[in-house]
Amino acid sequence: MIKMVVCDLDGTLLDKNKELLEENVEVLKTVQENGVVLVLATGRNMVGLEHIYSKLGMDTYNNGYLVTVNGLQRYRFSDKQVIINEGLTRADVTVVKQAAAKLGYIAFAFHDNASYISGGRMIHWIMNNSFLQKRLLSSGYDGRLPSPRFSPYEESFDGVTKMCVQCPTFFLTNSKKVRSLLKDYSVMTVSPGWYEIMPHGINKSDGVKSIMEELAIDPEEVLIFGDSENDLEMLKLTPNSYAMDNAMDMIKEVANHTISSHNQPGIGQVILEQIKEIR
Structure with missing residues (x-):
């Protein structure tokens, strides 16, 4: 039953x-x-x-x-x-940000009520423009970020529940490279070029x-x-x-x-x- x-x-x-x-x-x-x-x-x-x-x-x-x-x-x-x-620590956020930068990817830090986006103000502008999102970013992101804002993360290191990395379509790489840079974390593929990063286990x-x-x-x-x-x-x-x-x-x-x-x-x-x- x-x-x-x-x-x-x-x-x-x-x-x-x-x-x-x-x-x-x-x-x-x-x-x-x-x-x-x-x-x-x-x-x-x-x-x-x-x-x-x-x-x-x-x-x-x-x-x-x-x-x-x-x-x-x-x-x-x-x-x-x-x-x-327990979620991700300040050190974890830094590691994921650095890995995303090496790949040419965008990093997101998720909190309960907001999301913080790395990559500079141009990326922030793209993330707030649905037309550009669909044409410049891989298929994983669909506009569901809660209250997205540009931030270098300094004011918001604590309380991160998860991070994601996503590629612009012209930087798409295979998952092995992403996983090798983040081998101490649970890396889960949501779609090509979109990865969710969680504490290991x-x-x-x-x-x-x-x-x-x-x-x-x-x-x-x-x-x-x-x-x-x-x-x-x-x-x-x-x-x-x-x-x-x-x-x-x-x-x-x-x-x-x-x-x-x-x-x-x-x-x-x-x-x-x-x-x-x-x-």
Whole structure:
């Protein structure tokens, strides 16, 4: 019997326009009504997720969880408890900035309410211009930075939850070079030229696993859906793992099943097949 459903957001539960498909919304509401635990596991932080979890009814059913910043933070709706692991230090920020500079990449430092962008005022101007973003930057960034600002980081070293490095299209290099410069960190490819940098050992699977243990849910009782490298470890937690058709090849190799792309309601269809008693 399925007791928990875990969904990544970008490239998985959200379509190409970063919207929820109504068919999936209805199914996910129905399973929550029937006591199934819904977990959203994302690289995003909690700021800006309210329109997503509210549409899914998670703040109404109050039995779900958020695993955010690739497992660095966890939120429980039942008692509004936030659990936060240690983020990146000042020294870490400096290391990532230096690696990005060597590659000719842009570095981002993420805080709960703001993002700081390296690379000078020209880069800052590009990052605030959606037309230029789409033409000059690799495909990973889509305008989701919370309150982006230019900064040399001096006023904001502390409290960094994660960092990202992204290339201008003309500087695109292979991931081996990025990983060699940042070998002491968890480096996760989101898309070509877009990498999320986390403290070593932090990933979504830790947050999902802790929820399973807290609720005494077995691996066979969980459905997990994902598409990118930051979903890889959590997909290994259950035999009921699903890669989207638009997923990276490494994800399709790890997942036990591949379903339709994030632009189609494949998640809802799988859930209906697996949880027949809600029909």
